[in-house]
Amino acid sequence: MPSAVLPETPRHIPPPPTKENLDYADLAIIDLDKYKTAEGRAELVLDVRNAMSTVGFFYVVNHGYTQEQARSHPIYTHFHRITRLTEVPQTRRIFNIAEIPSRASDDEKMKYVARIKEDGSYHGYKLRQYWHINAGVRDQIEHYSVNLDVTMKEHPEALRPFLPEISDFAQHNQINVLFPLLRLLALGLELPEDTFVKQHRIDSSKEMVCFMKYYPRSIEDEEKTNNVWLKGHTDFSTLTLLWSQPIAGLQIQSPDGKWRWVKHIDNALVVNAGETLEFLSGCFYKGTIHRVVEPPADQRGLTRMGVIFFATPHDDVKLVPLAHSPVLQRVGIVRRCDDDVAPTMGEWRRARTKAYGQTSLTQGKEEGLEEELINGVVYRHYN
């Protein structure tokens, strides 16, 4: 069998977690080991339903990827099985790979820039300063997003040898984490367990892995934005799987209106519900508002790398509540728009992606709230 040797990856070195005593959100921990038994699953259905119908966020542990114990696993390229085995644990390895796109030249970044405004797609680079935050200050976040089907687009040269691993990683997120969670969420609505999975298991999926690099900002920018790096928002996904990393910054808006920090847990996932799950569940599952702010003093000045999987159903799925759910019939359905004008996933994704961070916003009823109308649905931003 022919063999090839992969280039070295950069080394992503995570700093120690913050020692500051922050006001942390109290989030449930969903242990996917329990999914293996019928009793465990029954417990998880209740835990997942409770978390998603109240806070809209939880942690997932035992998702099948190792962080601390080195374990060999073979690496493949497009054509060859590679002879050398990696000793790097899987989670650390994906953070190493995540560093690659940010090191491409400016010319190459321009070549693979995402067609955000043109097609409403994040696949490729979202460069820094694309979004407006406040008072003329723009974001310092660079994304590189790869579709679940990694062959859908071309990628920067340095990333190409790692596409098989990125593909494995994306599929791991989908099959081993997303699908079990979607089954639990369907059971939580007393629906057949594959209800949501069927909407997601498709060939032309637009689900994506996003490598997200936040660069530190000037004191002036911090002041003008009140330390907000990424404005309060909900995600357009059904679920967002965020690979926990030690640099604090992510905050969620608690039901009492207070922003609370999300604490880092080594090798855990932070999972949140997005707008699409709200649409499909008649707002029973909550797409909770979250934002990213400047890290605490002991982590200031660091770049912050995120690895995130955004899950969405097929573009043709009409985003109307699953009204036959016995649970929804009991608790009632809240519609964000009438069923007959409800957008499809594709319409919502494109409209949301094109509009985000671009349009001029109107001041909402509350302080710090801005609103815009997307596809006839009110979308809110919070500062």
Ligand SMILES: O=C(O)CCC(=O)C(=O)O
């Ligand atoms: O970087 C984070 O921790 C969160 C990012 C986020 O909320 C998003 O990209 O939608």
Ligand SMILES: [Fe+2]
């Ligand atoms: Fe988000």
